[in-house]
Amino acid sequence: MSAETAASVGAAASGKAAARAGLVLTGVGYRYAGASAAALVSIDLRLEPGRVVGLVGANESGKSTLCLVVAGLAPGVIGGRLDGSVRVDGVETATMRPHELAQRCGLLFQNAATQLSNTTSTVFEEIAFGPCNLGLPAAEVVGRVWWALRTAGIEPLAPRDPARLSGGQAQLVALASVLALRPGYLVLDEPTSELDPAGTRLVAGALTRIARETGAGILVVEHKTDVLAQIADEVVVLERGAVVLSGPAAVTLADPRLVALGVEAPAAVRLERAVRASGIEWSAALAEAIE
Amino acid sequence: MTAPGSTVAGSARAGSTAAGSTPSIELDTVSFAYPDGTRALSEVALRIEPGESVAIVGQNGSGKSTLVRHLNGLLRPTTGRVLLDGRDVRPIHVARLAGLVGLAFQNPDRQLFAGRVSAEVAFGPRNLGVRGPALEERVRVALEEVGLAAEASTNPYDLGYSRRKLLALASVLAMRTPVLVLDEPTTGQDARGVALVRDVVARAAGDGRTVIAISHDMRFVAESFRRVVVMREGRVVLDGPPEAVFGEAAWPELRAAYLEPPLPAIAGARLGLGATPTEAALVAALVAALVAGN
Amino acid sequence: MIQADEEALLPAYVRRIPAGGYRSLNPLTKLTLAAVSAIVAFGVRGWTGPAVVLVVVVSSALVAGVLRRMAPFALATLPLVASILLVNTFLYPNAHDVIAVFGPLSPTWTGATAALQATLRVVAFGLSAALFALTTPIDDLLGELERRRVGRRGSFVVGSALGAIPRTVERAREVVDAQRSRGMDTEGRLWRRFRGLVPLIGPVLFGALAEVEERTMALEARAFTAPGRRTILRSLPDSGWQRAARWLLLVGSIAAVVVSLAGAVKLP
Numbered sequence: 140m141s142a143e144t145a146a147s148v149g150a151a152a153s154g155k156a157a158a159r160a161g162l163v164l165t166g167v168g169y170r171y172a173g174a175s176a177a178a179l180v181s182i183d184l185r186l187e188p189g190r191v192v193g194l195v196g197a198n199e200s201g202k203s204t205l206c207l208v209v210a211g212l213a214p215g216v217i218g219g220r221l222d223g224s225v226r227v228d229g230v231e232t233a234t235m236r237p238h239e240l241a242q243r244c245g246l247l248f249q250n251a252a253t254q255l256s257n258t259t260s261t262v263f264e265e266i267a268f269g270p271c272n273l274g275l276p277a278a279e280v281v282g283r284v285w286w287a288l289r290t291a292g293i294e295p296l297a298p299r300d301p302a303r304l305s306g307g308q309a310q311l312v313a314l315a316s317v318l319a320l321r322p323g324y325l326v327l328d329e330p331t332s333e334l335d336p337a338g339t340r341l342v343a344g345a346l347t348r349i350a351r352e353t354g355a356g357i358l359v360v361e362h363k364t365d366v367l368a369q370i371a372d373e374v375v376v377l378e379r380g381a382v383v384l385s386g387p388a389a390v391t392l393a394d395p396r397l398v399a400l401g402v403e404a405p406a407a408v409r410l411e412r413a414v415r416a417s418g419i420e421w422s423a424a425l426a427e428a429i430e
Numbered sequence: 431m432t433a434p435g436s437t438v439a440g441s442a443r444a445g446s447t448a449a450g451s452t453p454s455i456e457l458d459t460v461s462f463a464y465p466d467g468t469r470a471l472s473e474v475a476l477r478i479e480p481g482e483s484v485a486i487v488g489q490n491g492s493g494k495s496t497l498v499r500h501l502n503g504l505l506r507p508t509t510g511r512v513l514l515d516g517r518d519v520r521p522i523h524v525a526r527l528a529g530l531v532g533l534a535f536q537n538p539d540r541q542l543f544a545g546r547v548s549a550e551v552a553f554g555p556r557n558l559g560v561r562g563p564a565l566e567e568r569v570r571v572a573l574e575e576v577g578l579a580a581e582a583s584t585n586p587y588d589l590g591y592s593r594r595k596l597l598a599l600a601s602v603l604a605m606r607t608p609v610l611v612l613d614e615p616t617t618g619q620d621a622r623g624v625a626l627v628r629d630v631v632a633r634a635a636g637d638g639r640t641v642i643a644i645s646h647d648m649r650f651v652a653e654s655f656r657r658v659v660v661m662r663e664g665r666v667v668l669d670g671p672p673e674a675v676f677g678e679a680a681w682p683e684l685r686a687a688y689l690e691p692p693l694p695a696i697a698g699a700r701l702g703l704g705a706t707p708t709e710a711a712l713v714a715a716l717v718a719a720l721v722a723g724n
Numbered sequence: 725m726i727q728a729d730e731e732a733l734l735p736a737y738v739r740r741i742p743a744g745g746y747r748s749l750n751p752l753t754k755l756t757l758a759a760v761s762a763i764v765a766f767g768v769r770g771w772t773g774p775a776v777v778l779v780v781v782v783s784s785a786l787v788a789g790v791l792r793r794m795a796p797f798a799l800a801t802l803p804l805v806a807s808i809l810l811v812n813t814f815l816y817p818n819a820h821d822v823i824a825v826f827g828p829l830s831p832t833w834t835g836a837t838a839a840l841q842a843t844l845r846v847v848a849f850g851l852s853a854a855l856f857a858l859t860t861p862i863d864d865l866l867g868e869l870e871r872r873r874v875g876r877r878g879s880f881v882v883g884s885a886l887g888a889i890p891r892t893v894e895r896a897r898e899v900v901d902a903q904r905s906r907g908m909d910t911e912g913r914l915w916r917r918f919r920g921l922v923p924l925i926g927p928v929l930f931g932a933l934a935e936v937e938e939r940t941m942a943l944e945a946r947a948f949t950a951p952g953r954r955t956i957l958r959s960l961p962d963s964g965w966q967r968a969a970r971w972l973l974l975v976g977s978i979a980a981v982v983v984s985l986a987g988a989v990k991l992p
């Protein structure tokens with residue numbers, strides 16, 4: 140039973156990708172309630188279905204704020220003033236209620252523990268929390284839970300107590316519980332920063348798989364540019380609330396201006412730079428060695 | 431080494447951080463099990479000489495945090511002993527060991543309570559008996575080290591998470607302990623923050639202090655520490671300089687501990703250049719190979 | 725309401741239907757029993773009320789297999805019981821049947837009897853509350869209440885507050901560790917100083933407050949504020965006779981209290 144329902148739910152999700160217009164920010168500025176300075180200035184950003192966009196920048200450059208704006212929680216839940224337009228598949232997010240936004244664009248934070256509801260005794264019920272909130276029929280809730288478990292790669296965790304998971308597992312549970320609302324877009328704010336290397340690999344792998352299998356458009360903030368080099372199609376660089384650099388991941392991450400902007404380049408890029416700087420000629424063998 | 435006749439606890443209040451008063455640390459077959467029976471450490475035998483800079487790596491749950499909490503007495507071994515300068519620290523209270531071993535926690539929000547950054551940083555040294563101009567000096571220097579000098583009057587919760595972490599680090603630095611233990615100092619930091627932490631470690635090591643850090647950042651580990659201890663399931667499985675621990679012979683053991691060597695080590699091995707755990711080492715090896723080839 | 729064939733979709737570890745004569749009663753029935761016990765134990769004059777409650781509670785505990793685990797709860801009532809016994813035995817007003825003479829504060833038989841009865845009431849109530857707590861998982865109760873129209877917010881507030889307790893205890897422990905590592909003395913006489921509380925309570929409080937915004941956003945991101953009724957996945961068995969019994973017990977217990985207060989029927 141669950142395999143069939145899960146498969147059909149998954150098919151419905153990826154079928155959506157072809158028809159969608161993307162999550163588009165046009166001329167977006169944002170100021171927190173009671174703040175004197177704007178946190179975001181004139182941002183143009185486009186999140187396409189099935190693509191992963193990495194967001195980098197020095198701390199306090201506006202990355203977290205941008206995540207909240209993209210997901211519609213700013214100003215929808217936390218107030219503040221938004222200029223410009225944020226459209227999800229053609230519809231302005233300013234017109235949507237938080238629960239409608241949740242079904243269009245999911246948001247994940249750094250700390251998995253604060254995202255668990257702490258009212259459920261199994262991972263299964265934790266992931267069912269969102270669909271149950273929507274009042275969906277039980278059969279559909281169950282189907283979505285299995286689908287989300289499978290997509291996040293955590294089916295064996297279904298009977299476990301959410302309070303007793305490792306950091307990486309908890310993040311994947313948080314991811315699955317947002318996926319269960321079947322958003323067309325996902326925004327993740329430093330999802331791996333508290334995780335060990337194994338947990339980081341799990342989450343990075345899950346994101347790639349989600350983009351590919353569900354057609355979701357993903358925006359991920361990361362300091363670990365090595366992870367972005369692996370999973371991102373495009374990278375956007377923020378400085379003081381504005382986009383200063385953007386383009387294909389490989390190109391942008393190799394841009395020499397990144398250092399001045401407070402962003403560490405991926406290890407392969409740094410190595411190549413160091414080798415070239417010492418006067419050694421770059422060769423195919425070297426390029427292969429740092430693959 | 432401490433002067434003859436003085437106690438380990440006595441030197442805790444002395445406050446000097448010259449190499450002469452940095453203690454050696456030894457874990458003598460330490461095992462630890464939590465009250466619910468979980469074994470967190472299994473017969474760990476480790477000796478750290480004064481002034482060493484050691485990185486402890488391993489998966490979450492491998493025992494790293496448990497181990498460092500034994501160094502300042504927060505946890506006491508179930509079996510085995512923890513020795514500072516050869517003396518068992520079991521009878522010494524945590525508050526007194528705090529003057530010898532400073533521990534910066536991973537989550538800064540577990541310690542922040544003051545209304546101002548400067549008051550927060552002053553808490554530690556004040557507990558150690560430092561007052562007046564000496565205290566102000568320590569606070570000022572510590573804040574400068576982490577780049578927060580301009581925020582001395584700010585409320586800690588008005589700072590972003592990464593700067594709160596730097597604040598927590600400053601609070602421990604101001605205590606000027608001969609041994610400095612850092613739990614995940616670079617997580618959540620941007621490039622500038624990581625550079626600050628790197629400088630803090632280098633400066634402390636340069637002052638002759640023992641620096642011990644838990645980290646998941648293999649590049650930071652390879653570049654800033656002279657010794658790497660790899661833990662898995664409560665045991666030490668690898669222990670040596672980065673060249674050895676990230677060298678090809680150790681890769682199976684590393685992978686069994688769910689870790690990957692840093693890219694320069696992998697590249698160096700692929701090119702047959704020997705052990706090159708850092709960018710600098712790889713470049714040097716390449717240059718040497720070219721020169722030899724000519 | 726979730727239908728029988730939909731029920732079959734849920735894995736067993738989610739359905740979690742309790743087994744056993746007493747435990748398998750609907751949580752609302754168990755709640756009613758606890759409430760009725762309290763009403764009868766305190767409301768009915770004389771020995772009969774608390775005695776009946778005690779008998780019912782102890783036999784239910786036997787059936788449910790939790791009798792041994794009630795011991796700590798019984799012990800917890802000890803301080804209150806001790807003070808009741810002392811106060812009533814020695815200070816009962818207008819009692820003159822003295823047991824032994826100790827000057828102005830002499831123990832009296834009337835006082836002792838009253839003390840014993842009060843003790844019985846307290847113990848009966850304590851044990852009935854313990855029985856309820858030991859046989860009814862909180863999410864069972866909240867789920868049933870929500871199915872009967874208690875709003876999702878109320879249910880969530882209670883559930884998450886309880887869930888927050890172990891987390892807060894854990895956090896407090898970490899805070900104590902962090903501050904001790906900064907030289908704060910918690911062993912020895914300095915521990916008593918009031919000023920020492922701020923570095924301990926502060927981080928627990930501020931940390932919890934700082935999390936509130938993120939938790940709120942996480943809830944919104946899971947459609948918590950969606951309109952309409954929330955789907956309750958788990959349904960616990962209930963029956964006509966249980967529903968009838970709940971009403972009967974409630975009405976009956978109030979009637980018993982009224983009757984005994986009015987003095988219409990004399991019971992020991």
